[in-house]
Amino acid sequence: MSASLPPTVLAGVPPPAVAPSAFAAPLHAPTLEAALPGVLVETVVSTGSTNVDLLARTRAAAPARPILRAALTQTAGRGRFGRKWLTAPGSALLFSVALPLAQARARSAAVTLVCGVAVAEVLRDAGVPVQLKWPNDVLLAGRKLAGILTELAVDPRGARTLVVGVGVNLWFDEATVAAIGRPVATLDECLAREHLAQSREAWIARLARAMLAAVPDFVAHGFAPFQPRFNRLFAYAGQQIELVEHGMVVAQGEAQGVDADGHLMLATAAGARAFGVGELSLRPRAA
Numbered sequence: 001m002s003a004s005l006p007p008t009v010l011a012g013v014p015p016p017a018v019a020p021s022a023f024a025a026p027l028h029a030p031t032l033e034a035a036l037p038g039v040l041v042e043t044v045v046s047t048g049s050t051n052v053d054l055l056a057r058t059r060a061a062a063p064a065r066p067i068l069r070a071a072l073t074q075t076a077g078r079g080r081f082g083r084k085w086l087t088a089p090g091s092a093l094l095f096s097v098a099l100p101l102a103q104a105r106a107r108s109a110a111v112t113l114v115c116g117v118a119v120a121e122v123l124r125d126a127g128v129p130v131q132l133k134w135p136n137d138v139l140l141a142g143r144k145l146a147g148i149l150t151e152l153a154v155d156p157r158g159a160r161t162l163v164v165g166v167g168v169n170l171w172f173d174e175a176t177v178a179a180i181g182r183p184v185a186t187l188d189e190c191l192a193r194e195h196l197a198q199s200r201e202a203w204i205a206r207l208a209r210a211m212l213a214a215v216p217d218f219v220a221h222g223f224a225p226f227q228p229r230f231n232r233l234f235a236y237a238g239q240q241i242e243l244v245e246h247g248m249v250v251a252q253g254e255a256q257g258v259d260a261d262g263h264l265m266l267a268t269a270a271g272a273r274a275f276g277v278g279e280l281s282l283r284p285r286a287a
Contacts, residue, residue: 018171018193018194018197020088020089020090020091020171020173022193022194022197023089023090023091023170023171023196023197023200024072024089024090026043026045026072027043027070027071027072027200027201027204028043028201029041029042029043031201031202031205032068032070032201032204032205035201035202035205035206035209036068036205036208036209036212038065038066039065039066039067039068039097039208039212040063040065040066040067040068041067041068041070042067042068042069042070043069043070043071043072044069044070044071044072045071045072045073046071046072046073046074046075046089047069047071047074047075048074048075048076049074049076049165050069050070050071050074050094050095050096050165051096051149051151051163051165052076053069053096054067054069054096054098054153054161054163055151055153055163057098058098058153058155058161058163059153059154059155060155060156061155061156061159062100062153062155062157062159062160062161063098063100063161064100065100066097066098066099066100066212067097067098068095068096068097068098068204068208069095069096069098070093070094070095070096070204071094071095072089072090072094073088073089073090073094074094088172088173088175088176090170091169091170091171091172091173091176091186092167092168092169092170093166093167093168093170093200093203093204093207094166094167095165095166095204095207095208096163096164096165096166097163097164097166097208097211097212098153098161098162098163098164099161099162099163099164099211099212099215099216100159100160100161101160101161101162101219102219103219103220108223108261108262109135109150109262109276109277109278110218110223110226110261110262110277111150111162111215111218112135112136112148112149112150112277113132113134113135113136113223113226113230113258113262114214114215114217114218114223114226115148115150115164115166115211115214115215116132116135116136116137116138116148116230117132117214117226117229117230117233118207118210118211118213118214119138119146119148119166119168119207119210119211120132120138120233121210121229121233122206122207122210123138123145123146124233126191127190127191128140128145128187128190128191129190130145130146130233131233131234131235132230132233132234132235133235133236133282134234134236134255134258134264134282135262135264135277135282136148136149136150138168139185139235140185140189140190141185141189142183142235143183143184143185144169144182144183144184144185145168145169145184145185145186145187146166146167146168146169147166147167148164148165148166149164149165150162150163150164150165151163151165162215164211164215166207166211168187168203168207169184169185169186169187170186170187170188170193170196170200171186171187171188171193171196172184172186214226222260223260223261223262224260226262227257227258227259227260227262230257230258230262231257231258234255234257234258236255236282236284237255237256237257238254238255238256239254239255239284240252240253240254240255240284240285241253241254241255241266241282241283241284241285242282242283242284242285243264243266243275243280243281243282244280244281244282244283245278245279245280245281246279250280251266251268251273251275252266252268252285253266253267253268253269253273254266254267255282256272259274261276262276262277263275263276264280264282
């Protein structure tokens, strides 16, 4: 198993044809364990949802140490609002991390933005020019490359655990793209596919380590230290956008980034407004 991250594909050079079977091997738990000391590592070939798995366990009893659960495929993967996360087997990095919490601050929806910053910075360090869509998507060339779902579990003793689910598209076949029905991006647009097949554990470990560092920092210091980092990565700064709730447009204006609490700042016809995550979705306004 390679522990190194794959090299960047040269601009304009299409990725080589690597068969999906190259991604069919189960994830190698010992490699992840070596890269994540102090973390309980679990790998499975298939599950409904790694987030659901960890939520059920941490609601029964908060863990004494972080848990990482990774799957080759999910049969009931989901994002915000219960939306389905569709992938072909082996075509995405799919994992969740359960982090025991000592304080209540991570109840804040801003923790989703914190995890987004952590994931995006790892990808950018590897030469993938991603940006962030408020509140929980990672974009490549304006298309969704990765998604983050954070959920809080409270056990019968009142102990809290944050469960963070991450999905990163590695490659897609035509059938999956057609089933998704909207623009998506894959990591093999920027990184050589044959090396991605050998580096899945390295990617999962690096992304997990970034979140394991970022969440305690957020719990201790709040979102303010992450505000400039998010705003540097924000894909829609200075652009006209609209906010949608339950299918209805509730606000529109120029996106101005996020404030020190993670609220989206919007310059509207009625003046500046701040919006918490809630049930809102952002989308660019049609010209």
